[in-house]
Structure formats: C-alpha cells, structure tokens
Amino acid sequence: MSGFRIHPRLLEDAHRLGRLGGCHLLLHRNAAVPWFILVPEAEEESLLALPAPVRDAVMTDAAEIARFVTDGLGWPRINVAAIGNVVPQLHVHVIGRRPGDACWPAPVWGNLPRTPPYPSAQVAAIVQALAEGHGLAPDNTGTA
Amino acid sequence: MSGFRIHPRLLEDAHRLGRLGGCHLLLHRNAAVPWFILVPEAEEESLLALPAPVRDAVMTDAAEIARFVTDGLGWPRINVAAIGNVVPQLHVHVIGRRPGDACWPAPVWGNLPRTPPYPSAQVAAIVQALAEGHGLAPDNTGTA
Numbered sequence: 001m002s003g004f005r006i007h008p009r010l011l012e013d014a015h016r017l018g019r020l021g022g023c024h025l026l027l028h029r030n031a032a033v034p035w036f037i038l039v040p041e042a043e044e045e046s047l048l049a050l051p052a053p054v055r056d057a058v059m060t061d062a063a064e065i066a067r068f069v070t071d072g073l074g075w076p077r078i079n080v081a082a083i084g085n086v087v088p089q090l091h092v093h094v095i096g097r098r099p100g101d102a103c104w105p106a107p108v109w110g111n112l113p114r115t116p117p118y119p120s121a122q123v124a125a126i127v128q129a130l131a132e133g134h135g136l137a138p139d140n141t142g143t144a
Numbered sequence: 145m146s147g148f149r150i151h152p153r154l155l156e157d158a159h160r161l162g163r164l165g166g167c168h169l170l171l172h173r174n175a176a177v178p179w180f181i182l183v184p185e186a187e188e189e190s191l192l193a194l195p196a197p198v199r200d201a202v203m204t205d206a207a208e209i210a211r212f213v214t215d216g217l218g219w220p221r222i223n224v225a226a227i228g229n230v231v232p233q234l235h236v237h238v239i240g241r242r243p244g245d246a247c248w249p250a251p252v253w254g255n256l257p258r259t260p261p262y263p264s265a266q267v268a269a270i271v272q273a274l275a276e277g278h279g280l281a282p283d284n285t286g287t288a
Contacts, residue, residue: 046222048203048210048238055207056200059192063199066192078190081225085241085249094192097229105229107253 004041007089015118017127018136021061022054025136027126031115032102034073036065038092045090047082062094064134069096072129079107148185151233159262161271162280165205166198167236169280171270175259176246178217180209182236189234191226206238208278213240216273223251
C-alpha cells in the first residue's frame with residue numbers, strides 16, 4: 001500500500017471506477033458529457049513536470065480512455081487537459097464532446113449545466129465495459 | 145515543404161514564434177498570462193488519437209515550453225490542454241498560471257480579460273530566450 005490518497009474534492013465530484021494502467025480512474029458525476037479523470041500516483045502536481053516515461057504512461061492511459069469515449073460511447077471529439085487550479089493534485093481530464101452538447105463549444109469547466117446524477121446501473125455498465133475491453137481493474141484501496 | 149498550413153484562426157489569435165521540436169510554436173496575443181500554443185504537423189485532430197511516439201514527442205515539446213514558463217518566466221503553475229472545439233486543427237495549449245492572475249482559478253478560455261498587445265520587443269525577447277535555451281528554430285514556412 002502506498003498510502004496515496006485521492007484528493008477529497010475529486011472524490012466529491014466524481015465516482016471512483018478503479019485502476020487503469022498506473023492511474024486511478026474517476027468519472028465526473030455530471031452526466032451531461034462523458035467526463036473521465038485520471039489520477040496518477042505521483043508527487044508532482046504538473047503533468048509536464050513528470051519524468052518523461054511516467055508522463056508517457058499517463059498519456060497512454062488517457063488514450064485508452066479516449067478510445068472508449070469515441071469508439072465505445074460514440075462521442076466524436078476529445079478534450080484532454082491537466083489544469084489543477086482548484087485541486088492541485090495532478091489529475092488529467094479526458095472528456096467526450098460533440099457539436100451541440102450541453103456547453104459546446106465552451107470547455108466544460110464552469111460552463112456545464114448541472115444534470116441529474118448517473119443512474120447507478122449506468123456507472124456499473126461503464127465499469128463493466130472498461131473492465132472487459134480496456135483493462136480497468138478494481139481499485140484495491142477501494143474506499144469510495 | 146509539406147504544404148502544412150496553420151489554421152488562420154490560430155494565426156489571428158497568436159504570434160508565430162518558430163519551430164520547437166516537431167511543432168510550430170505560437171504565443172497567444174493576450175499578454176495577461178504566458179500562453180503558448182504548439183501545433184504539430186499532424187493530420188489527426190485529437191492529441192490522444194496520435195500514434196504513441198508522435199504523441200510522446202509533442203508532449204516532450206510541451207514540457208520544454210513548460211520549463212521555460214516556470215523556470216524562465218517564473219510562473220509557478222502550468223495548464224496544459226488540447227481542446228479543439230473552436231479550431232479543429234490539433235493544437236496544444238501550455239499556459240503559465242499563478243494564484244491571483246487575471247482569471248485565477250478559472251481556465252483561460254472565455255475567461256481572460258483583454259489586454260494591450262505584447263510590445264514587439266517583448267515578443268522578440270521571448271523568441272531569443274527560447275532560441276538560446278530551448279531549441280527554438282526559425283519557422284521556414286515563415287509567412288506570419
């Protein structure tokens with residue numbers, strides 16, 4: 001056990017889905033667009049300050065999720081970003097977008113209208129699809 | 145010559161600084177924060193759809209610019225993103241941020257107040273610093 005903890009604000013905003021590659025995978029609770037968040041177990045707060053092999057591995061995990069969003073969920077465009085102005089812990093957003101979506105063409109941060117929460121069956125279906133096709137594993141720290 | 149062209153909207157919004165690694169490097173004309181834009185010569189519109197070695201090379205270039213922003217310009221935090229909702233051509237934003245800056249903690253897109261333009265001497269000084277310390281080369285398509 002690493003003692004690594006996901007920032008409480010991220011856990012408040014998102015469902016914890018499991019582990020994908022070297023990252024914890026979260027799903028933002030706002031269901032307007034498919035909005036995934038990868039949290040690598042890194043001490044650095046900046047994606048671009050990571051050692052190159054670690055950064056490249058995080059991007060590989062992000063590309064895996066992007067493939068699920070485009071090919072599995074059918075959202076044609078991907079926004080990917082590491083911002084960290086509100087939550088300093090390094091986390092990478094991978095977000096499906098399409099023309100005409102809930103805040104197109106604005107970025108989601110601060111612009112996405114609130115939605116009803118995901119039905120729990122839908123979260124479970126996403127976890128199952130990611131486990132079957134994209135290597136998602138249970139998160140063995142599994143507290144949330 | 146590749147016949148590659150940078151999207152006109154990017155050239156409208158940004159100064160063209162040169163080539164860094166495999167990317168064209170631009171500087172957004174809004175001088176409120178140091179906002180660089182990397183444009184790889186790629187056909188893909190999505191960063192995460194690039195072949196992994198190409199994607200990793202783009203991120204290496206982005207990390208080089210991030211180092212300039214933090215160590216050279218003294219901005220402690222970096223926002224990095226590939227959005228592409230308005231300009232579909234693949235481009236990666238590398239933006240210096242600090243608590244209390246012109247739109248902190250909001251992301252810059254749609255939130256940054258207009259500023260007077262960069263004095264041309266300041267753009268030239270940035271080009272010189274990037275050429276001397278970070279491998280910036282003249283952009284041989286050099287039309288803007």
